[in-house]
Amino acid sequence: MFETSRRPLAHSVSSLGKLRMQGAWKIELLHSSPRHRLYWITRGQGRISVNCITRGYGPNTAVYVPARAPMALELPSQTQGLELCLPPDDSLGLPEEPFHLRIANIEAQGSLTSHLEKIERELAAQAPAMERALAAYSLLVSVWMARELARQEGAILRERSHRLVELFAERMEAQFRTGRGIADYAGQLQVTPTHLSRVCRDAAGRPAHALLTERIMYEARRLLLETDMPAREIAEHLGFSSAAYFTRAFAQATGRTPSDFRTPARRA
Secondary structure: OEEOOOOOOOOEEEEHHHHHHOOHHHHHOOEOOOOEEEEEEEEOOEEEEEOOEEEEEOOOEEEEEOOOOOEEEOOOOOOEEEEEEEOOOHHHOOOOOOEEEEOOOHHHHHHHHHHHHHHHHHHHHOOOOHHHHHHHHHHHHHHHHHHHHHHOOOEOOOOOOHHHHHHHHHHHHHHOOOOOOHHHHHHHHOOOHHHHHHHHHHHHOOOHHHHHHHHHHHHHHHHHHHOOOOHHHHHHHOOOOOHHHHHHHHHHHHOOOHHHHHHHHHHO
16 A cells, blocks of 8 residues: 555555455454545455445445545455545545445446556655645546436435434444443434334344444554553543453453453564
8 A cells, every 4th residue: 555654644545455454354344534435346246334334335336435434344355446545635525425336337437447546656656746646636536426426327325214324323433432322322313222223233234232332342453453552541542431341342342352452463
């Protein structure tokens, strides 16, 4: 993966194969990014969850995930394609909502592949005026998105019942560190916990509490590997009432204690 060194929230292009090599949990568990992401899947099939709504994908599928939207991506070994990350720059005119499009038009397929490859080459070259070139290519990607959305070719429309799940996902992403439970989220959404779990199961294949636990445990893994925070501070940061409760929950989710999970990575 190529990234600019001057701006941490800048552009990057990665093959899906490279993402797969980072570790399954880093892409297959619910998480979010401060950058916008576009997945261009050219081969293979699997499932992707955006805002806790799970859909299948196949060849020539484009999936756009706005910054801070929770997502999870299955990447079977035969899946090929690219991930484009774009900075949270309003001047690019990127969509505010996620989309999931099957791109049937061969010219449109070629155009998107060309844009992504040019961004990748620009990042690799690190040539003068790179930032301007990246901004120009990013605008072309934004135009491509707008035109494909206007076509509505292959669009997978959101079901009306999924709106509640999207609202839950937005609140979960903003509040998962607070220790709030499903009853709290249901109260905010003015529904019963049972109803919230039922619509989440319909949209994502899992009840609301399972989605919330997955998001919390992704963050716990990330903090254990990417920071030096003691487990007790991570527990407090994620809203657990005690370090012991956090350790039990983490072990139940991963099969390892926080210290066991952290130690192999530090040795590597």
